[in-house]
Amino acid sequence: MDLYLDTLAFTANIVAPIFFIVFMGHLLRRARLIDEAFISTASRLVFMVTLPVLVFMSIARMDFQAVFNPSQLIYVTGATLITFVLIWFVATRWITAPEDQGVFIQGAFRSNYGIIGLAVSFNLYGQTGLAQASLLLALIIPLYNVLAIFALTLPMKRQNALSVAGMFTEILKNPLIIAVLLALPFSYFGLTLPEVIDKTGRYFANLTLPLALLTIGATLNLNSLKHTSGQAFWATAIKLILLPLVLTWGAWLSGFSSQEIALMFILFGCPTAAASFVMAKAMGGNAQLAANIILTTTLGSVLTLSGGLYILRIINLI
Numbered sequence: 001m002d003l004y005l006d007t008l009a010f011t012a013n014i015v016a017p018i019f020f021i022v023f024m025g026h027l028l029r030r031a032r033l034i035d036e037a038f039i040s041t042a043s044r045l046v047f048m049v050t051l052p053v054l055v056f057m058s059i060a061r062m063d064f065q066a067v068f069n070p071s072q073l074i075y076v077t078g079a080t081l082i083t084f085v086l087i088w089f090v091a092t093r094w095i096t097a098p099e100d101q102g103v104f105i106q107g108a109f110r111s112n113y114g115i116i117g118l119a120v121s122f123n124l125y126g127q128t129g130l131a132q133a134s135l136l137l138a139l140i141i142p143l144y145n146v147l148a149i150f151a152l153t154l155p156m157k158r159q160n161a162l163s164v165a166g167m168f169t170e171i172l173k174n175p176l177i178i179a180v181l182l183a184l185p186f187s188y189f190g191l192t193l194p195e196v197i198d199k200t201g202r203y204f205a206n207l208t209l210p211l212a213l214l215t216i217g218a219t220l221n222l223n224s225l226k227h228t229s230g231q232a233f234w235a236t237a238i239k240l241i242l243l244p245l246v247l248t249w250g251a252w253l254s255g256f257s258s259q260e261i262a263l264m265f266i267l268f269g270c271p272t273a274a275a276s277f278v279m280a281k282a283m284g285g286n287a288q289l290a291a292n293i294i295l296t297t298t299l300g301s302v303l304t305l306s307g308g309l310y311i312l313r314i315i316n317l318i
Helices: 002-030 036-060 070-094 098-109 113-156 164-173 175-189 195-219 222-227 230-253 258-269 275-282 287-314
Strands: none
Touching: 002 113, 002 195, 002 287, 036 113, 036 175, 036 195, 070 098, 070 113, 070 230, 070 258, 098 113, 098 230, 098 275, 098 287, 113 175, 113 195, 113 258, 113 275, 113 287, 164 175, 230 258, 230 287, 258 287, 275 287
């Protein structure tokens, strides 16, 4: 009994602080202590400045040879592509409305790893986990964006939106990709930042997760649960239960280390990225369905992430 109670406390200490801040953001919005202008400004600040600084600092200060694992990157890439194709296959045979198909596909595979994933990884493994998670983030940012564009355009036959040059340019302009590219030489060659820059960078990096989690909570609209649909339910079930269960099991069968398995579970088990709503709305998808999927996966991940980490702890993979 003591083992299970200790494991439960261990899991709660990792996950609970993250979601407490998320729900604090929701309460602050309800109390009108933060408003839409704050959410918009804070979200842009996180995306353009503090999150890239966090990613840069975590990668620049890590031992590249110790953290870089091409097998893990290959597994994540292959697993994401295979599941994307399978979800597409299911969606096109079950959902008739093209504006719903792409939103369902995107909602079922695209993780909010940049915020929730990094926070859980840091709480679980500290700076080592944050550095390894940042490398995974550098891989999935372009992968998720390209796949999301395909998912949102092909069902509606909007081929003019599929500019390969445009996609490539947007990916290269992504602040997180730029941060990774700038940080890799520091990590690989063991370069150090001047103390003033290092300390300033850490100040900015420390802003990221609390500010980002508050904005996620502030954007949650619990009233939309009244209008949720079967499509949102099944996208949530795929995102939070099926994918992490199958893909984490596959990672264990593939012989990855316990830390690598845990980080991949977090990646596959995170709620749907908030950016999926923005893309769905901009590209003519069902924005209400996208919002519902984000909401239900965010709320559901409180239980599924906690439960998954609890099980991994019980079987000595954490």
